[in-house]
Amino acid sequence: MITIPEDCRKLNKGSDENSNVLYIQVLEKIRLWILKGYIKEGEYLPSEREIAALFDVSRMPVTQALKILEFLGVVRFIRGKGFCVKSINLHHIIKCIGFMVMSEENDITDIQEAREGIEVQAATLAAQRRTDEDITRATAALAEMEARRVHGKSPAQASLSFHEELVKASHNDILVKVNDFLLEMLKSSRQETLRDPAQLTLAVQQHREILQAVIERDSEKAGQLMREHLRILPTHH
DSSP, X not given: OOOOOGGGSOOOOTTOOOHHHHHHHHHHHHHHHXXXXXXOTTOBOOOHXXXXXXXXXXXXXXXXXXXXXXXXXXXXXXXXXXXXXXXXXXXXXXXXXXXXXXXXXXXXXXXXXXXXHHHHHHHHHHHHHOOHHHHHHHHHHHHHHXXXXXXXXXXXXXXXXXXXXXXXXXXXXXXXXXXXXXXXXXXXXXXXXXXXXXXXXXXXXXXXXXXXXXXXXXXXXXXXXXXXXXXXXXXXO
């Protein structure tokens, strides 16, 4: 059996041992085991019986917690071996969450509003914190976008890459993770990509201006240009 510190296997059972309360705590503890590296990708969780013994509970809340983790793609069941920890597949998690919370009426608008909040702040920080390597990667993404435009190919992925690189240049891990989440939702939506030649030209020009502001470390201008960009071309990739 794996070694789990005492504080990572204590549940707050109180006087209520209802499995509907306990399974949430079991799920959270197993999440911490994985997060803290007690169980790594490719390794197996203890059996349901062993986990129940660790927490001093019945197997019912353990079974419920494992079913949720399997649904989210955190673990997978292998017959004869048990539950194996998977690499976290963000796209799968987005699909699960989107199934529960997204609607055709408001999904695109909600994504774009959230995206503006993240990317404007990221562009502002990028202008303050960017490195030469950050500029090189963003420049390469912009060049790819322009090349695809010239050759009549879809620039959608290159455009997304440019935005991703600017968020990474903020050097704020939370912004990067939230942006990854939003971009996966964007990819999973029925969002229109840039097709109109005039819009393509405008998008490339706006990207170039944003990048230049970041290069010049003009944080106020970078944030302002990003806000204008996302509002003028709100539905492009």
